[in-house]
Amino acid sequence: xxxxxxxxxxxxxxxxxxxxxxxxxxxxxxxxxxxxxxxxxxxxxxxxxxxxxxxxxxxxxxxxxxxxxxxxxxxxxxxxxxxxxxxxxxxxxxxxxxxxxxxxxxxxxxxxxxxxxxxxxxxxxxxxxxxxxxxxxxxxxxxxxxxxxxxxxxxxxxxxxxxxxxxxxxxxxxxxxxxxxxxxxxxxxxxxxxxxxxxxxxxxxxxxxxxxxxxxxxxxxxxxxxxxxxxxxxxxxxxxxxxxxxxxxxxxxxxxxxxxxxxxxxxxxxxxxxxxxxxxxxxxxxxxxxxxxxxxxxxxxxxxxxxxxxxxxxxxxxxxxxxxxxxxxxxxxxxxxxxxxxxxxxxxxxxxxxxxxxxxxxxxxxxxxxxxxxxxxxxxxxxxxxxxxxxxxxxxxxxxxxxxxxxxxxxxxxxxxxxxxxxxxxxxxxxxxxxxxxxxxxxxxxxxxxxxxxxxxxxxxxxxxxxxxxxxxxxxxxxxxxxxxxxxxxxxxxxxxxxxxxxxxxxxxxxxxxxxxxxxxxxxxxxxxxxxxxxxxxxxxxxxxxxxxxxxxxxxxxxxxxxxxxxxxxxxxxxxxxxxxxxxxxxxxxxxxxxxxxxxxxxxxxxxxxxxxxxxxxxxxxxxxxxxxxxxxxxxxxxxxxxx
Numbered sequence: 001x002x003x004x005x006x007x008x009x010x011x012x013x014x015x016x017x018x019x020x021x022x023x024x025x026x027x028x029x030x031x032x033x034x035x036x037x038x039x040x041x042x043x044x045x046x047x048x049x050x051x052x053x054x055x056x057x058x059x060x061x062x063x064x065x066x067x068x069x070x071x072x073x074x075x076x077x078x079x080x081x082x083x084x085x086x087x088x089x090x091x092x093x094x095x096x097x098x099x100x101x102x103x104x105x106x107x108x109x110x111x112x113x114x115x116x117x118x119x120x121x122x123x124x125x126x127x128x129x130x131x132x133x134x135x136x137x138x139x140x141x142x143x144x145x146x147x148x149x150x151x152x153x154x155x156x157x158x159x160x161x162x163x164x165x166x167x168x169x170x171x172x173x174x175x176x177x178x179x180x181x182x183x184x185x186x187x188x189x190x191x192x193x194x195x196x197x198x199x200x201x202x203x204x205x206x207x208x209x210x211x212x213x214x215x216x217x218x219x220x221x222x223x224x225x226x227x228x229x230x231x232x233x234x235x236x237x238x239x240x241x242x243x244x245x246x247x248x249x250x251x252x253x254x255x256x257x258x259x260x261x262x263x264x265x266x267x268x269x270x271x272x273x274x275x276x277x278x279x280x281x282x283x284x285x286x287x288x289x290x291x292x293x294x295x296x297x298x299x300x301x302x303x304x305x306x307x308x309x310x311x312x313x314x315x316x317x318x319x320x321x322x323x324x325x326x327x328x329x330x331x332x333x334x335x336x337x338x339x340x341x342x343x344x345x346x347x348x349x350x351x352x353x354x355x356x357x358x359x360x361x362x363x364x365x366x367x368x369x370x371x372x373x374x375x376x377x378x379x380x381x382x383x384x385x386x387x388x389x390x391x392x393x394x395x396x397x398x399x400x401x402x403x404x405x406x407x408x409x410x411x412x413x414x415x416x417x418x419x420x421x422x423x424x425x426x427x428x429x430x431x432x433x434x435x436x437x438x439x440x441x442x443x444x445x446x447x448x449x450x451x452x453x454x455x456x457x458x459x460x461x462x463x464x465x466x467x468x469x470x471x472x473x474x475x476x477x478x479x480x481x482x483x484x485x486x487x488x489x490x491x492x493x494x495x496x497x498x499x500x501x502x503x504x505x506x507x508x509x510x511x512x513x514x515x516x517x518x519x520x521x522x523x524x525x526x527x528x529x530x531x532x533x534x535x536x537x538x539x540x541x542x543x544x545x546x547x548x549x550x551x552x553x554x555x556x557x558x559x560x561x562x563x564x565x566x567x568x569x570x571x572x573x574x575x576x577x578x579x580x581x582x583x584x585x586x587x588x589x590x591x592x593x594x595x596x597x598x599x600x601x602x603x604x605x606x607x608x609x610x611x612x613x614x615x616x617x618x619x620x621x622x623x624x625x626x627x628x629x630x631x632x633x634x635x636x637x638x639x640x641x642x643x644x
Contacts, residue, residue: 004029012036014060019043027052034058038084041065051076062108063087070109075100086110086134094118094135099125106131110138110158117142118159124150132156136182140164144183149174156180160206163187168207170195178202184230185209192217204228208254211235216261221246233257239264239273248395256462256612327404329414331358332368339370346476348490355421358402365421366401370414394459396452398422398479398489422479422487427523431475431530443563443586444625446527449486450593451622453478454615456488457520461513461611469512473519475526514605517614521545521600528594530560545601548594555590563590589625593618 004011008031018040027049033056043065050059051073057080066088074083075097083101086108093116094109101107102125118140123129130153143166144159151157154175164186172181173195179202188210197219205220208230215238220229226245229252237260240246245253255261262273335356336343346353351371357363402418427449429438441449453473460468470488477490522533525544531537533544551558567586596617602608609617 072097424480427475427478524597
């Protein structure tokens with residue numbers, strides 16, 4: 001390096017597996033304007049002579065093994081606009097000398113071992129910082145400086161995963177161009193300052209895993225661009241806002257771990273605020289009711305039993321527990337053209353599914369699931385499915401439109417569910433049916449499906465009251481709506497959790513959340529490998545899980561061949577400097593997902609992770625995939641043979 005010309009302007013040695021140290025002679029390359037040494041295996045301290053490169057305006061040293069203190073001489077680089085020292089092992093305090101880099105647009109010091117406080121006065125003169133400031137994943141302490149208010153052009157601020165304490169400074173409201181604000185996993189306390197309501201263009205906010213208190217400010221409702229809000233695992237209380245991002249339960253809103261939150265809107269999975277107030281004011285009455293109610297319930301059940309015996313010959317036309325508009329057998333017969341085979345779109349153990357249209361739905365297409373009542377389990381599955389689906393609200397669940405419980409013209413009992421129509425087939429179709437009708441699922445689409453299904457299971461296991469299990473999770477029960485969003489359907493086996501033992505399904509076992517996690521893991525492996533667990537390849541003790549486990553970490557031989565082709569083609573289409581890193585990052589994402597699948601399918605249920613941990617892990621994989629070069633230009637769906 002020291003033998004290079006002093007007139008050299010750009011030195012790019014990134015992603016070359018280079019070892020050794022940076023020689024002190026690097027300071028002689030006074031003509032350098034760009035220095036890229038990222039994604040290597042360089043070690044040692046960074047020499048102070050690097051501060052002699054006064055013409056430098058871009059320095060990228062990330063993802064190496066540098067250690068020791070950051071050289072204070074970097075503060076001499078007044079022309080520097082981007083500085084990336086992340087993913088090394090720098091220690092000690094952040095040097096206040098960095099304030100000399102007055103023209104910085106982007107500063108990344110994340111994922112090191114930096115300690116101490118964020119120096120006061122450091123950012124007062126960095127008014128040009130606009131792209132991002134990332135200090136995450138260090139060991140920084142003390143409070144967030146008020147002087148961050150001077151960063152009025154900053155678009156992204158990340159101080160997550162440190163030991164920052166104190167309150168969120170109200171001065172952050174001056175950073176009016178912020179689009180991303182991440183302060184999660186610190187020791188922050190106090191309320192969320194109202195001044196943050198000035199951040200009108202914010203898109204992502206993460207304050208999770210702190211000790212914040214007080215109510216959720218209503219200004220979050222007014223943020224039209226807000227796409228992700230995580231306030232989980234704090235000590236927030238009071239009513240949850242109802243508009244904006246709070247209007248629907250989605251995979252972009254996280255409020256769990258705040259036991260004192262309540263809602264003024266019935267039907268949500270969080271207690272009504274009136275109930276919380278009543279509980280605080282009338283604790284004695286609540287305790288008394290806890291004693292009396294079981295006795296009353298037993299008496300009521302006995303009375304219902306007597307009434308049922310008295311009227312055992314009567315034939316009720318509908319379940320009183322289901323609050324739907326009345327639908328007759330003839331309504332559904334007309335909607336499905338007489339339950340014709342041309343309208344038949346699916347079949348299972350508990351019934352047949354037809355497509356049709358109902359006047360009450362403005363003649364929009366619906367799916368009609370007619371239950372086979374010849375089996376004792378089918379009638380039970382109808383009742384369970386209606387009760388389960390009636391009140392749940394999640395963007396990735398198939399919605400129940402109506403229900404029908406009556407008799408057909410021959411006097412036979414007839415039960416059916418009317419569901420949203422999913423026009424784009426099932427995951428089973430897209431993975432295994434070679435037909436132009438079903439588009440190819442790109443890696444990006446498969447990762448999104450994995451996240452969406454995990455979000456549904458987390459909702460059912462954790463947030464539904466009472467908790468629920470799906471019990472029949474498989475690719476044929478994952479459907480795609482008109483926007484190709486994955487929706488989970490078929491609750492034919494679902495029941496409310498009560499006295500259920502843990503084990504995996506398919507072996508005559510009782511139902512459990514651990515069983516759902518097992519089914520999810522099998523489905524995850526199937527999505528990436530492209531083989532059913534019943535494939536003829538798996539015999540003589542070889543299972544899908546064992547097949548994957550024995551192959552890792554080498555995935556080339558087991559990966560769905562279509563995915564392998566996509567990754568190679570996407571790699572060829574990129575010509576930027578880190579294109580070799582693209583394939584590595586993509587493979588890393590796939591490997592992480594396969595390992596999650598293996599954990600979910602552990603033989604012993606107690607060794608399987610809970611769905612909250614699974615969901616967090618797959619979301620992290622998705623964020624990594626979408627955040628950098630790994631995502632390439634991969635789209636959700638391709639048409640026919642188009643591998644997009």
